[in-house]
Amino acid sequence: MPEPQQIPLETFDTTLKSKYTEVSTSAIGGQVLACSDDFFASRDNLIKPGPSASMKGQFGPNGALYDGWESRRHNEASDWIIIKLGPAESHLDYVDIDTSHFSGNEAPQSAVLGVHGADVPLTPDDSRWEELLPVVTLGPNSRHIFELNAKAKEGLWSGVLVRMIPDGGMASLTLGKARFRAYGRPAPPTLYTALPDPDTAPVNLLSPLIGGHIVGCSDANFSPPGNLLLEGRGHDMSDGWETRRSQEGRGKYAAGQPLAGKERKEWVVGKLGAAGVIRYVEVDSAFHVGNYPVAVQVEGTLSDAEVPPEDAEWTVIVAKKPLGPHRQLWLATERNVPESQVFSHVRASIYPDGGLKRFRVFGFPIAKGAKLQEPAKITITAMPLTYEAFAPYGQVIQAWDKDTSAPKGIQVNIANQGTAFKFNRLAKVEETYPDGILKRGGVALACMRAGPQFDVRNGATIPVVKLERHAATTQAFIPMGTGQPAGQERHKHGGAYVVLAAHNGENDEPDLSTLRAFLATGAQGVSYNAGVWHHPMLTVNEWMDYACVDAQSGDDGLKIDCETLENDWFNVYIPPYEPPTVPDEPVAPAPSVASKFASFLARGDGLIHPEPITHEAFAPFGELVRAYPNKADAPAGVLHGGNPALNIAKISWLSNLSESYPADANATTSIGVYRATPKEGCDRGKVFDVRHMERHPYTSQAFIPMGKAEWPGKSEPMLPPKGTFLVLVAEGGADDRPDPATLKAFTMESGTALNYKAGTWHHPVIILDGTLDLACIETQIATGVKGSDPRDCELLVYDGEPFAKVAVPE
Missing domain, CATH: 2.60.120.260 (Galactose-binding domain-like)
Structure with missing residues (x-):
């Protein structure tokens, strides 16, 4: 039988190559399972993507280096290598045996055999190997394209055995069909004859x-x-x-050109x-x-x-x-x-x-x-939540692993004396109520505790029968951390929530052609634009607490507050969401009377000793936003509501946002996110020197610790667990400076947020134990990225004697 003829390189590269897939390359999962010897150059080089690189003049402990596979000399018969193809099954059409950069040590001859089945044999003498290319002659420093036999083209193969006769070197070997570069036809998937069930994974x-x-x-x-x-x-x-x-106007867009x-x-x-x-x-x-x-x-x-x-x-x-x-x-x-x-x-x-x-x-x-x-019924798939995809309906509130990954137009700066990245003005905060309706002020902070309505760890199809809108206010939901006050059980990690949004239609009802569904992790908040139809909070997998930011009149049934519609509109398919496992942390015991008394006695050391934050102790400086399972523990004047049938409890008017900038200052109220890292020199069990205090004379400033979560492969990576907010606040003295005698220190768990009153002196954010994302709601003239304005923040620096000393708790 005559030796197969080589295909000219130009013919292959320009006519054939684009019609086949390179099924052996490691770029799509090809693997070298075994070889006889790779003393001089690694077997794994053989299936690397890209052309072989020249390494002339470079040497390692075993000799000259090559970007290919090379065995030692003087083998008895032939060397061999076994490659598992990337696709489970593939027809094979051509091989490219490449000896580039091997001259004088190239393999003189080669042959190719194939095998079918998930269990690719690891030895060359297995009886299942079938010949696909008989022995062919190779030359130095060149590519050799051979068309395989009819058996190779008609059969399905899972692995190949390449013989190098008797020994030598190859730069690369590729097998496949049309793709971006090579030579085989992977078996097509099983074909459907009808549309599959909505919960079938695509x-x-x-x-x-x-x-x-x-x-x-x-x-x-x-x-x-x-x-x-x-x-x-x-x-x-x-x-x-x-x-x-x-x-514009140049190249293919120049005058006279087709474009x-x-x-x-x-x-x-x-x-x-x-x-x-x-x-x-x-x-x-x-x-x-x-x-x-x-x-x-x-x-x-x-x-x-x-x-x-x-x-x-x-x-x-x-x-x-x-x-x-x-x-x-x-x-x-x-x-x-x-x-x-x-x-x-x-x-x-x-x-x-x-x-x-x-x-x-x-x-x-x-x-x-x-x-x-x-x-008969529409089913839409919930997509991973991203800033750009959600943009027609509102904004996404989150941090990004790389500051360069921030959405276009979002300004990022280093903040808090180098301990944080700040993603500025991610979401707008607006209300357009007619004068006199908001009897309790403007935009306020509430807290919602929501139980899981579905478990989507294995995916789920959810019927949607209700949508709502808020015509005169933006509405933000920000998932909070899982930490709880001492004596209360922490939430388990793994909660998420479903976001459904649609524009208003010509009939003043939801336009279903604009309907979109997303799955948001516990590390992502959303802010709906005013008037956007959306589903009420729909939590999955685990209990979650949310900080809510919106305006409300408080009058029952007022349509401008919330308009709801019910209809058997559609289903939403939620793909499987199985977040990374995070160890549960033990419940912190509630402080005893004895421990409180001991803490009081210890204050004779001249240090400030932090205490767990409570709304009573923090009241001179601002308000807390947290869930109160026992209504009697909540501050006076709040409104308790929610939907018990859906395991939702909401406490409204925990804190009001405020700002008093002059009208001509053009200040903007918005929600940003600090990615705050532990402060160097502020360690557990050590004394921390307080050398900075700041205040925001014209605006309240809220910080909301966000959850830590990840949808593997479909979201930003999850931050490491833990993280505690160390809060340092002081009242103003007679000299219009913070009074050290009034300094208070608190530890705040990740399931609680705070809102500083305008003008409150406080230390810039201090985080203990682990990095936290903090949603920040404030009004500013400038972001600090492109200029600053002294009215936004007054910062004091104590270079000599510190303002105070804090005993960071163990």
Whole structure:
């Protein structure tokens, strides 16, 4: 039998390569399971993505270094390596055996065998190996493309055995089909003949593991679009897709060019592994912090061609949405797209240009010719909550792991003497009630304790029959930490809540075409714009406490306060939410009379000894926001309410927000977030010198410790557990400065918030034990990022003798 002929490189690279997937590469899960020897160069190099790099002149303990696989010399027969393919099953069409940079030590000959089954044998003498490529001759420092036999193309394979005869080196080996670079056809997924149940988890239809691949793009100047389909979030900016910069009136947008005068954008087209219905897309801009696109739009079409024709009709799957830096966004299919509409290709357009890390398309593969029926009732999937996706309905209140990941337009600065990042003005605080209706003041802080209505650890489909709106006020819900006052049991970690929002329609009822659902973790708050229809608080998995920020008249049944509608509108599918495990902390015992007396006696040491915060002790300086399970413990004058049938208790008017800036100051009331770290030099069991005190003469200032949570792979990483707020406050003295004789120190657990009265002297935020995210509600003229205003904050620094000394509790 004649030796198989090599395929010319140009023919393969320009005509064939884009039609196959590189199924052996480690980039999509290929693994080297075993080899005979890799004394000189590691076996794992063989399936690394990208071309082999020259390491000429570099040496290690075993000899010259190579970016490839090289065995020791003088082996008896042949060397071999066993590779498990990335896809579970794949047809195999071509191999590229690459000896780049091996000259004089290249493998003279090679052969390829294959095996099918999840249990890939680890030895070359297993009887299940079948020949896919007979022995072929190789040359030095070159790529060798061979077409595999009919058995390879028609069969399904899970692993390959590559023989290196007799020994030597290979730079890389790739097997696969169309993708961004190689050579095989992964087996398609199981096809549906009808729409699956709403609680069926969708699959990534564009995954290379089922044959998804890129078929075209407008530009790939810096990195190829095939990277968009890789697993994970990559390692730096290089392994994504990045286009060249575009400029108005230049290049392809210059006068006389086909795109002159048109909106600047770049695009990429992918063919799905199997045609199917699409439920949502994931767009990731990881590591693209200064060159991410401004916006993205996703369209779909149905075509039997590898590349859709120029006259193909494209349907908008996701309308143009803003993007952010180093961020994952999950964007639901537009509601006007029928749930039964099938697509074979998708086109992602980025505006005006830039870089993306990953692009995934989730849905269900559908058998050709299947007769699909629209479901009788709408079911929408709850997406992970992101700032950009929620922007049409309000704002998301959270911190980000990287300050450079803050949404576009959000100013970030270092605060509190270098101990915190502050994400400024994340959410607006507004009310537009007619004069005279708000009898108890304007926007106020309340606390809601809500029990879980559903458990979604394994996912759940939830019927939605009620929506509400608040026509004259924004309304924010901020999850608080799990800590509770001494003697009370902490909440368990793992709670989350469902966010449902819709715009108002022409009939003055919810416009269901704008309906969106999100799942928010305990580390994310939301603020609904005034007039937005939304679901009442819907907590899942565990009990949670929320700080609520809104305005209310307090008159029962007043429509401007809250208007509700009930209807059997739709279902919401909540994907499985299983947060990371956090050890439960023991309940702190309530302080005894004896311990309080001992603490009092200890004060003869001249130190300030912190006590657990209470609303009575803090009253001269402000108010506390916390749940009071025993109503008798709550401050006088608050309003108790809620919905016992839904395990919701709400205490309103715990504290009012206030500001007295001159009208021409243009001050803004908003909600930001401090990511506050423990202060150096303020350690448990040590004495802390108080060297800073500040006040905000024109505004109250509220700090709300937020929860710690994570939706693995779909949210910011969770902060480490623990964290206590050390509160230091003092009354003003006759000299208009803080009076050290009145200094009080309190410890405040993460399930309690506070609101300093305007003008209260206090120490900048001090955190013990662990980093906390603190939502901050205040009125400011400036953020400190682009200028400052002395009216916002008056800070005193004590360089010599400290203002006071505090005994930080053990």
